[in-house]
Amino acid sequence: MMESSVTQQSNNSVTKSNVLIEANYKLTVTEQKVILYLVSQINKDDDDFKMYSLPIQHFYELLGYRGSPKYSEMREITKNLMRKILEIKEGKKLKQMSWISYVEYDEHSGRVSLSFDPRLKPYLLQLKKEFTTYRLKNVMELKSSYSIRIYEILKRWQFMNEIEIPLDELRKMVGATDKYLEYHNFKKRVLAPAEKEIAEKTDLSFKYKEVKRGRKVVAIRFFIRERRVDGKGNMLEIPYGKDSSDTLYSQFLSRLEKHHQSISQKGFAKIALLAQKVFGEGWFDELTKIADDILAREDIREPLAFLTYVLNEKVKRVEKGIDHNEVSVEKIRKAVRREQLPDWFEEYQKQFLQGIEKSTISEDEDFERKRAELEARLQKYRD
Incomplete structure (x- = not known):
């Protein structure tokens, strides 16, 4: 044959x-x-x-x-x-x-x-x-290496519908650390052609927003849309659907509100990223199981703070190649002396979560520093 x-x-x-x-x-x-x-x-x-x-x-x-x-x-x-x-x-x-x-x-x-x-x-x-x-x-017809890399990155974050990437990190990922050093050239030679070519030749399209610190562009926020062919052969741009971040956020928020809790969409995005690192494709179902378990307990006064800590502990094990199931709500609750979390832990975690609300996804180093500091304090308390 x-x-x-x-x-x-x-x-x-x-x-x-x-x-x-x-x-x-x-x-x-x-x-x-x-x-x-x-x-x-x-x-x-x-x-x-x-x-x-x-x-x-x-x-x-x-x-x-x-x-x-x-x-x-x-x-x-x-x-x-x-x-x-x-x-x-x-x-x-x-x-x-x-x-x-x-x-x-x-x-x-x-x-x-x-x-x-x-x-x-x-x-x-x-x-x-x-x-x-x-x-x-979806990539074989693309003529630009930058378009291929940006397509892959957007495909990876399609489930969130949007993602913010620090400009320096984006340059490294697309292989443009030594070219188009002025942002206006990077925009003209990388972002604009990729936006046009991806929309014309693939199952995605995107828009982007420049995130600035003062006058300097420090990150790019991508807004991702899926494109499908209808019965007449026309390419349609799909709005946020049942699996979009807007809908998932609404579902998660409704769970919290039943227990008199709330979270912003930016805070949910950060928690969602942690859950996705641990659970992969089925992250939302697993996240809601853990959240429901925590919300049902009367001895956890700051459920969102506790949820963040549980997810961070799981991520740490995944990164080390260790089974994240070693970490559970019950085990962590018992680890901090029986039934009640100490007041300093709740207050510190509350501040930690508020920090997430104010930050962007580009501030991972500060995020990890706060997590490490929290871990050290918790270990000192256990000892």
């Missing part, structure tokens, strides 16, 4: 760990498409990488070329790709690794085979939580 072409395989899905989505790297648009095509060949049940092989002619088409393959051009592309490094930040660790560890051209059979670096296994194989999936065809 004849091999299916690259175009025919474009309905395959690309699934990547969210950690990998947010990694820092710089690839050309051709290199990105090679990587994403290989990722789309991974089976969800694979427990190890394989040699991913395809006809050289199809590989040549994937690179955007026409006519007979020129092996010298192809070898140069794969050699450059093997030298490209990505950086992954996990807690206090910074990991550097390559994408591809081996490439083999077989002119006799007319095939090229590539193999991922084995250190990428945790980010591409048997992903159970915190991953993003999209159709390969």
Whole structure:
């Protein structure tokens, strides 16, 4: 049977760990498409990488070329790709690794085979939580490497409908740390073309707002919309639906109000991000279970503060590769001396949560500092 072409395989899905989505790297648009095509060949049940092989002619088409393959051009592309490094930040660790560890051209059979670096296994194989999936065809037609990276980032946060990213972090993620250093150039060469191209060629569209400190742009807030084809072949922009952040916030708020509690949408966004880090796709159901458990207890006077602490403890274990189920509402409640949380804990947690309300998602360092300080005080109290 004849091999299916690259175009025919474009309905395959690309699934990547969210950690990998947010990694820092710089690839050309051709290199990105090679990587994403290989990722789309991974089976969800694979427990190890394989040699991913395809006809050289199809590989040549994937690179955007026409006519007979020129092996010298192809070898140069794969050699450059093997030298490209990505950086992954996990807690206090910074990991550097390559994408591809081996490439083999077989002119006799007319095939090229590539193999991922084995250190990428945790980010591409048997992903159970915190991953993003999209159709390969949504990126194969994009002409800009920046558009591909921004599409992936927005796809990762689509469930929230909006996300604020510090400008410096966005530059690292899209691979533009050494280009367009003036913001107006970054906007003209990266953001504006990506906004246009993503809306024209993918299942998403976005608008963005500049977040300023004084006159300086320090972050970009993206507003994400899904696009679908209707029965007449027209592309429609989907408003916030049943899974949107507005609706989820309303559902969560209604739970709180039954217990005379309240939270702003910004505060909910921060708690939602913590829950998503722990539970992945089913984060909202798990979050509401924990919240309901806490709200039902009369001995917890500050339920939102307590909820924040529980989620932070779970995140800390997830980052260390430890089972987060070691942390539960009951265990934490007992850890601070039987049935009543000390007054200082409640007051401190109240201030901590208020800090979240005032902050933006870009203030993660301050967020982690406050969490560490709280932990130290709590440990001192236990001792």
